Amino acid sequence: MRRMIAVFALLFPCISFANTGELPLTPANNDLRDRASLQAGAKTFVNYCMGCHSAEYSRYQRVADDLGIPEEVLKKNLMFAGDKVGETMSIAMSKKDGQRWFGVIPPDLSVISRARGVDWLYTYLTSFYLDSSRPWGVNNLMFKDVGMPHVLWEQQGWQKPVFEKVTDAEGHSHEVLKGVALVDEKDAKKAADYRQTVRNLVNFLEYVGEPAKTVRQDLGWKVILFLAIFFVFAYALKKEYWADIPH
Numbered sequence: 001m002r003r004m005i006a007v008f009a010l011l012f013p014c015i016s017f018a019n020t021g022e023l024p025l026t027p028a029n030n031d032l033r034d035r036a037s038l039q040a041g042a043k044t045f046v047n048y049c050m051g052c053h054s055a056e057y058s059r060y061q062r063v064a065d066d067l068g069i070p071e072e073v074l075k076k077n078l079m080f081a082g083d084k085v086g087e088t089m090s091i092a093m094s095k096k097d098g099q100r101w102f103g104v105i106p107p108d109l110s111v112i113s114r115a116r117g118v119d120w121l122y123t124y125l126t127s128f129y130l131d132s133s134r135p136w137g138v139n140n141l142m143f144k145d146v147g148m149p150h151v152l153w154e155q156q157g158w159q160k161p162v163f164e165k166v167t168d169a170e171g172h173s174h175e176v177l178k179g180v181a182l183v184d185e186k187d188a189k190k191a192a193d194y195r196q197t198v199r200n201l202v203n204f205l206e207y208v209g210e211p212a213k214t215v216r217q218d219l220g221w222k223v224i225l226f227l228a229i230f231f232v233f234a235y236a237l238k239k240e241y242w243a244d245i246p247h
């Protein structure tokens with residue numbers, strides 16, 4: 001029995017605990033079935049992220065087909081001039097340049113949603129804050145000393161860090177980073193729209209991480225339904241077989 005439990009524990013899909021810090025994650029609440037959201041996310045991704053990040057495992061054509069984007073719109077709004085629809089979402093920046101410009105190579109984002117989880121991504125993209133000690137002038141609650149600039153700052157408005165004073169067991173007090181707040185309260189409306197933009201973007205990144213996820217889920221329900229119906233017949237058959245056997 002114990003061995004069986006151990007085997008089950010091993011087989012069980014690993015639940016990712018990507019958040020190693022103590023700061024809580026904000027739920028992304030994205031919806032993979034919301035096509036308009038996925039399309040908006042694709043647009044943001046191509047226009048704001050693909051300057052540095054690729055999605056090498058995705059092809060433009062597949063994305064357009066899955067998300068219902070017409071070919072003219074795909075060519076006009078989502079693709080760089082010269083790319084062909086059947087190509088993967090690769091970028092022009094070489095790894096060497098990435099290393100030279102940013103000190104780290106901006107990673108391919110094809111499976112980032114699976115590595116980090118959507119809530120982490122959502123929280124990451126909404127928690128850049130001003131930090132003049134950093135090369136890009138920003139830091140991030142989820143990714144200390146991040147090498148990425150806050151590329152969407154114009155859509156969100158700047159945020160500042162919020163510290164809290166805590167006193168340790170020895171009576172020393174420290175400032176601890178607790179969260180972020182808008183520098184200018186007038187940006188509140190903009191920041192709310194930005195959260196929706198990020199929700200769409202994270203939705204798209206989740207789709208890219210597993211394009212057939214909704215198909216898989218739908219199939220799962222069909223399989224369960226089939227098994228339920230099959231069970232009725234199998235049970236009836238079993239009763240029939242055993243009917244004449246004394247027991």
Ligand code: HEC
Binds near residue numbers: 050112116124145
């Ligand atoms: C100007 C270049 C640049 C742009 C544009 C950019 N990034 Fe980045 N990004 C980076 C770099 C560099 C890193 C690596 C940071 C590090 O390791 O310190 C990074 C890291 C990340 C990470 C963390 C990856 C990890 O290791 O977990 C995510 C997620 C991410 N970027 C998402 C995005 C998204 C989404 C966009 C579009 C809104 C975007 N980036 C736009 C340069 C960029």
